[in-house]
Amino acid sequence: xxxxxxxxxxxxxxxxxxxxxxxxxxxxxxxxxxxxxxxxxxxxxxxxxxxxxxxxxxxxxxxxxxxxxxxxxxxxxxxxxxxxxxxxxxxxxxxxxxxxxxxxxxxxxxxxxxxxxxxxxxxxxxxxxxxxxxxxxxxxxxxxxxxxxxxxxxxxxxxxxxxxxxxxxxxxxxxxxxxxxxxxxxxxxxxxxxxxxxxxxxxxxxxxxxxxxxxxxxxxxxxxxxxxxxxxxxxxxxxxxxxxxxxxxxxxxxxxxxxxxxxxxxxxxxxxxxxxxxxxxxxxxxxxxxxxxxxxxxxxxxxxxxxxxxxxxxxxxxxxxxxxxxxxxxxxxxxxxxxxxxxxxxxxxxxxxxxxxxxxxxxxxxxxxxxxxxxxxxxxxxxxxxxxxxxxxxxxxxxxxxxxxxxxxxxxxxxxxxxxxxxxxxxxxxxxxxxxxxxxxxxxxxxxxxxxxxxxxxxxxxx
Ligand SMILES: *Cc1c(COP(=O)(O)O)cnc(C)c1O
Numbered sequence: 001x002x003x004x005x006x007x008x009x010x011x012x013x014x015x016x017x018x019x020x021x022x023x024x025x026x027x028x029x030x031x032x033x034x035x036x037x038x039x040x041x042x043x044x045x046x047x048x049x050x051x052x053x054x055x056x057x058x059x060x061x062x063x064x065x066x067x068x069x070x071x072x073x074x075x076x077x078x079x080x081x082x083x084x085x086x087x088x089x090x091x092x093x094x095x096x097x098x099x100x101x102x103x104x105x106x107x108x109x110x111x112x113x114x115x116x117x118x119x120x121x122x123x124x125x126x127x128x129x130x131x132x133x134x135x136x137x138x139x140x141x142x143x144x145x146x147x148x149x150x151x152x153x154x155x156x157x158x159x160x161x162x163x164x165x166x167x168x169x170x171x172x173x174x175x176x177x178x179x180x181x182x183x184x185x186x187x188x189x190x191x192x193x194x195x196x197x198x199x200x201x202x203x204x205x206x207x208x209x210x211x212x213x214x215x216x217x218x219x220x221x222x223x224x225x226x227x228x229x230x231x232x233x234x235x236x237x238x239x240x241x242x243x244x245x246x247x248x249x250x251x252x253x254x255x256x257x258x259x260x261x262x263x264x265x266x267x268x269x270x271x272x273x274x275x276x277x278x279x280x281x282x283x284x285x286x287x288x289x290x291x292x293x294x295x296x297x298x299x300x301x302x303x304x305x306x307x308x309x310x311x312x313x314x315x316x317x318x319x320x321x322x323x324x325x326x327x328x329x330x331x332x333x334x335x336x337x338x339x340x341x342x343x344x345x346x347x348x349x350x351x352x353x354x355x356x357x358x359x360x361x362x363x364x365x366x367x368x369x370x371x372x373x374x375x376x377x378x379x380x381x382x383x384x385x386x387x388x389x390x391x392x393x394x395x396x397x398x399x400x401x402x403x404x405x406x407x408x409x410x411x412x413x414x415x416x417x418x419x420x421x422x423x424x425x426x427x428x429x430x431x432x433x434x435x436x437x438x439x440x441x442x443x444x445x446x447x448x449x450x451x452x453x454x455x456x457x458x459x460x461x462x463x
Contacts, residue, residue: 022213022215053078060227088241104143105414112214116151129209160185175441216279233296272404274360274390301357309336314359330410331385367388383415393405414429
């Protein structure tokens with residue numbers, strides 16, 4: 001597969017170049033030149049598969065099969081996706097696709113684990129260590145650090161602002177040891193990001209050491225996220241969703257047969273997917289899944305107060321701006337990096353985008369209220385991010401009675417104990433692996449928010 005830059009279709013890369021570079025040299029994001037359309041047989045295979053890994057095998061073969069030998073690709077997928085993404089019915093017509101059963105209890109595990117193994121594959125037999133730099137305000141650092149933990153030939157350096165991430169988040173990337181180093185920066189998240197950017201721009205440094213970015217624009221983090229949309233859909237149509245009197249959805253079944261028709265006609269009872277969004281990597285992966293033949297008609301983009309995309313959908317004006325802090329903080333993004341990919345997918349046509357994408361935005365009060373109500377009436381504890389998806393689903397169904405909406409539950413509620421307690425009055429049971437992190441001992445390298453200091457640290461690491 002060839003990947004092209006969203007800024008210029010003539011700027012292309014192989015999968016290997018794309019995953020190693022992260023961003024295209026012209027500052028664009030990589031997109032696959034031909035999004036493969038799954039055959040009926042492949043969709044059947046997905047419907048009959050009983051795990052995320054098995055579903056992913058079918059899709060990975062089509063996306064990456066030209067670049068990686070079958071056996072190696074199968075092993076990579078099996079190893080990366082060693083957990084499932086179950087669908088749970090939360091209330092009538094509203095289903096949670098739970099993406100928090102991975103090692104750091106958030107959906108970013110999927111992309112981070114896949115990317116780590118892909119990089120390892122491409123670095124085999126290479127003497128030189130690959131150094132992954134990642135700046136984090138919390139969640140990305142833990143998913144990337146844990147995704148790369150123990151992967152041979154790769155060292156990860158996580159930069160985070162001292163005192164500005166929650167204690168639990170900090171534990172998830174400062175206690176690991178092995179090939180993971182946490183750099184506690186005396187500064188802000190923006191300082192951390194600036195240090196990483198400066199390192200990537202430092203040609204002298206790059207001549208000495210192989211540097212890679214593992215942020216969410218990397219195609220190896222973004223594309224694997226399409227896997228779980230299919231996994232969610234297959235559980236819904238086969239009636240395997242938990243608590244499911246999920247009527248085998250005849251509509252969706254018909255759509256399998258002719259997705260082209262389904263996506264062009266007004267469905268009476270279409271499958272709709274709600275995606276809590278920040279940088280919009282997750283939602284873009286859903287749109288790619290749809291191009292591959294996933295029978296979804298409408299996506300609901302659920303935002304917190306950082307609502308540049310809902311605003312664009314309503315007004316056709318895109319106005320990126322500084323983010324404001326909210327209780328769904330992993331979605332506090334004022335200039336979503338993957339928006340460019342969405343524009344690209346739809347040929348920059350607002351009318352086409354709004355056919356398939358509806359925007360919703362929620363204040364902290366509304367998010368909290370939703371968490372409270374859903375717990376009180378259904379006994380299901382939402383995390384603050386998933387709550388925006390749930391609320392978008394509820395609003396959509398109120399306007400389109402009889403619809404089925406699957407929303408992405410992007411993180412486990414136990415990751416946000418204070419917010420959950422305040423909204424619901426209870427504490428989400430903490431999974432064992434989260435407890436294990438909490439018990440670990442924090443180990444960090446403290447550095448000033450100063451490039452000379454960071455450069456010195458990297459030089460020392462390289463020797
Ligand atoms: C990163 C994150 C999001 C936002 O995902 P995008 O792909 O950036 O839109 C939503 N919820 C949680 C819990 C996250 O960690």
